[in-house]
Every structure is written in C-alpha cells, then in structure tokens.
Amino acid sequence: MRINSNDRNIDYNYDGSNVSVNSSATAFMGGAVGYKVFDNDKCILIPKGILGIDITDTGITESAYSSGYYDPDGYYYDGGYTDRMVTINNVHLGLGLASLFRMKNQKYIGFELGYHYAPYDASSKVLIPIQANYGSLELFFRF
Numbered sequence: 001m002r003i004n005s006n007d008r009n010i011d012y013n014y015d016g017s018n019v020s021v022n023s024s025a026t027a028f029m030g031g032a033v034g035y036k037v038f039d040n041d042k043c044i045l046i047p048k049g050i051l052g053i054d055i056t057d058t059g060i061t062e063s064a065y066s067s068g069y070y071d072p073d074g075y076y077y078d079g080g081y082t083d084r085m086v087t088i089n090n091v092h093l094g095l096g097l098a099s100l101f102r103m104k105n106q107k108y109i110g111f112e113l114g115y116h117y118a119p120y121d122a123s124s125k126v127l128i129p130i131q132a133n134y135g136s137l138e139l140f141f142r143f
Contacts, residue, residue, distance in 0.1 A: 002026045004056075011127040014060055014086065018127060021058040028092060029053050042102050050094030054118050060086040088126060092118045100142060108142040 002025065009020045030052015038045040067079040096114035103109055113135070120130040 002028065010058075010088075010130065012058055012060075012088070013125040013127055014058075019060065021060060023056045023058060023088075026054050026056045029055065030092060032094075032096065034096075034098065044098075044100040044108070046098040046100070048094075048096040048098060048112075048114075050092070050096060050114070050116070052092045054088075054090050054092045054120070056088040056090075056120065058086050058088060062086060088120060088123055090118055090120055090122055092116065110140045110142060112136075112138040112140065114138070 004023045004026060007023065009022050012019050012021050030050065032048045032050045034046040034048035036044060036046050061083045063081045064084055065079065065081050068077060069079070070076050094114055094116040096112050098110055098112040100108040100110040114137075116134050116136060117132055118134075119132045120126055121128070121132070
C-alpha cells in the first residue's frame with residue numbers, strides 16, 4: 001500500500017467527461033522473485049525481479065446494478081444497486097537489489113534499492129502523462 005501525498009491532480013476520462021481526480025492511495029498486488037548471489041557470514045546480496053499490478057484509487061464511485069441470482073446451493077439473492085470504486089489499473093515491473101547484514105544470532109538488517117516502472121498513462125482514460133519511472137529504498141529486518 002502506498003499513500004499518495006502531495007501529488008498532482010490527474011485528468012481522467014470518466015463516462016465521456018474529463019474529470020480532475022487526486023488519488024489518495026495505490027495498492028500493489030504482486031510479488032518479487034530473488035536469488036542469493038553472494039553470502040558470507042556478514043553480508044548477503046539478493047537481486048530481485050518484481051511483477052504485479054498497481055490499483056490506484058480515483059475517488060470516483062459509481063452505482064452498478066446487478067440482477068438477482070441463485071447460488072450453487074439453490075439460495076436466491078436479490079439484485080440491486082451497489083457502489084463500486086473506479087480505479088486505474090496497470091502493470092508494475094521492477095528490479096531490486098537487497099543487501100542483508102548480520103547483526104547477531106541469525107538476525108539481519110537489510111536495505112533494498114529498487115527501480116520501478118509503472119506506466120499509469122497506458123490506460124486510454126488517463127489524459128495527462130504521469131511519471132512511470134521511480135526508485136525506492138526500503139529498510140527491513142529479518143528475524
């Protein structure tokens with residue numbers, strides 16, 4: 001989960017109209033695969049590949065109608081209107097290098113330097129260019 005603070009508004013094509021939206025959060029669903037390339041008693045190096053989907057909130061909700069249905073056990077559920085969020089979904093690719101340093105008793109402190117590519121404006125509904133390349137630095141502990 002990434003909190004989007006101090007970001008600029010996005011011009012978004014919603015239902016044929018240009019709407020200016022400001023995203024409050026982006027969720028990442030995916031994962032990373034790494035392989036340990038160096039390991040001595042004090043340091044471990046792990047390059048990683050990252051693949052996933054970014055789901056960015058636009059702040060727009062819409063009402064969608066669903067008709068009634070029977071579930072597999074034969075129970076009937078009434079239909080009706082439900083509110084759903086409108087999101088910007090795009091691929092998220094990245095490369096990272098994690099370094100773990102031994103503290104004591106098989107406990108490590110680690111840093112990961114990452115490059116991320118997330119083309120938000122690949123969607124035809126996003127009307128302005130958005131920076132697709134960014135970096136990250138993470139601090140983590142392994143117990």
